[in-house]
Amino acid sequence: MYKILKREVLAPTLFLFDIEAPLVARKAKPGQFIILRIHDEGERIPLTIADFDREKGTITCVFQEVGKTTMELATLNEGDSVRDFVGPLGEPSHIEKLGKIVCVGGGVGVAPVHPIARALKEAGNEVIGIIGARTKELLFWEDKMRNACTELRVTTDDGSYVRQGFVTDVLKEVVEEKGDIALCVAIGPLPMMRAVCNMTKEYNIKTIVSLNSIMVDGTGMCGCCRVTVGGQTKFACVDGPEFDGHAVDFAEMARRSVIYKSQEQAAVERFNHTCSCGCGGGK
């Protein structure tokens, strides 16, 4: 059992957990992920590592309620435990000194981009961070990102905070202002990563994205996370999760990510259903 030492509500439907897993924390690196399972009937879900504390032996996970499992996870409190917690999985981010690097985090993607930005800055790069959210209340970790980056720019889609616009709008300004960007790291919803890649391709800026495919085992065994990169089939769990964004077949990725949409909806409805019979909504 893996104990939840800290629970924080970052924004509506957005949660942070520090989970006790010393063996994972000992080896965790930016860019990697974990797989957890809440209970014996639970599914195995991958979550990107948002931070780690080797001394305390904890892994920080940030997640958004999107399906039944993440909703159920959000009901857990400090002191509760999850049944299984395995990692660190996937290849770590490649950290080296390149010069000027832009790190883009959209929505919940701010969490996984944070340790990468921090490591890149520690490696001596000039890291320009860009974070964005749909609206002010969904924006989180502005302070942490400001510390992790050389400079940080913030945007909201609806203009409720700082400025109105997408992260790609800010990215365009940064690119034109700064020039010679050596690398762009973009993590967020698929449409955002796709939009960033379309833009950076025009400027010929190498771009790394992190793909959160559907997974089961996370060790290269099931092949369900497969994604086409540069015409070749790759497994996001062992070859990734980071890939050259300009080579990723985003259309395929988007279609594969909704394979279980109808089942997920049914599961969510059951989970949210409450009735007077005391059945607990299928729980």
Added chain:
Amino acid sequence: MADEKTGNKTIVPNKHPMPAQDAVVRAKNFNEVALGYNEETVVAEARRCLQCKKEPCRQGCPVEVDIPAFIKLAAERDFAGAIMKLKEKNALPAVCGRVCPQENQCEKYCTVGKKNEPVGIGRIERFCADWELANGVLPQKVAPPTGKKVAIVGSGPSGLTCAADLAKQGHAVTIFEALHVAGGVLMYGIPEFRLPKAVVQAEVQNLKKLGVDIQVNAVVGKFATVDELMEEGGFDAVFLGTGAGLPYFMNIPGENACGVYSANEFLTRTNLMKAYLFPGNDTPIRVGKKVAVLGGGNVAMDAARTALRLGAEESWIVYRRSKNELPARHEEAEHAEEEGVKFAFLTSPTKIIYDDNYWVTGMECLRYELGEPDASGRRSPVPVKGSEFIIDVETVVVAIGQGPNPLVPKTTKGLDCNKKGNIVANLETGATSKPGVYAGGDVVTGAATVILAMGAGRAAARSIHAYLSEK
């Protein structure tokens, strides 16, 4: 019994039939297909054994079970004695009694089998193991602690066997398993209806009683490398039994479309994650009305039979050779056919067809004919030009084999692998190129059977014990 002593025994020509669930009923449930012998039948079957002096059956057993001895005890109704005799050599008798290809091993050499049907060795083994599980597990002897520590990577058949043998010899054994439950392919791969998961877990529990420590959720190569286990973890030796978990695909267009599964994924979702209980269990699976399984091995049979149980109206085995070349056990193919699985022989797909939403709608196939024998000794399939045709399917399961998982080789210095990525190990001793590191099972040989993996685990345990004794 009198006849036996005189040697003038009248032999019952056929094996006593295995009671099984009716095919129509079982094709819709996940309960075990073969129901097992009762006491009367097992004794009668055990009495078919001639107790011949040459004991040829023993040469066919990769884990060296003293077959005549355990059968003799079963024939005398001493089931406790029989199971103890079995467990001297076999840590997983309830598993082996169910999934060993006995027809190609012990039973192939049975003297009775020369003129009649061989003795049902596997069925007797299964009965004895189940008898113990039902009547309480009997304690086994464990040698005093040696102070030596062994790490076993992977909790499949080879790892479990190696662990049991070493634990009995007094070594402190820790198994590291990547998934959340021990058993490896016995849990994620082989379906509940062939091998109930409770049976696997009961045998895993027996291992714990021998003192084996099992760490689940532990991916070696990720949370710690093999070198770290030895240098920091204090393990004196390591056994790698990581199996063949990397799924192969056909590399044909459309293979990443929605509705195309690797057999590993299809079976893992169903067996390990119990997707057939969705939404009671949270892991989903999607199965269309018509399913095509590509391949002809045991895994393909398992997937095709599983598809029917998950609600498919039609489940097809698509295999590019003919029925004679099917690599699956005869019994498995027969069970599949009885349950309604259909076979498209001499057929192989060239591309997967999908709709605007990327969901599979069909498969373009070519017909094949058989040419000269190839390297495998089987007649090689040759495509018939212009024979393209389309079959309508909504789900495709690719069951054409698996390669070794690269996580451990990739992160272990000085461990030699071949071109296919298999770990190079001495088949007699399990020794690898790295001192103190042994390997066995599918990660060395490529995908094979449970019992061969167990044999490799036993062989490695023997040389690890010798290595530790000298160290």
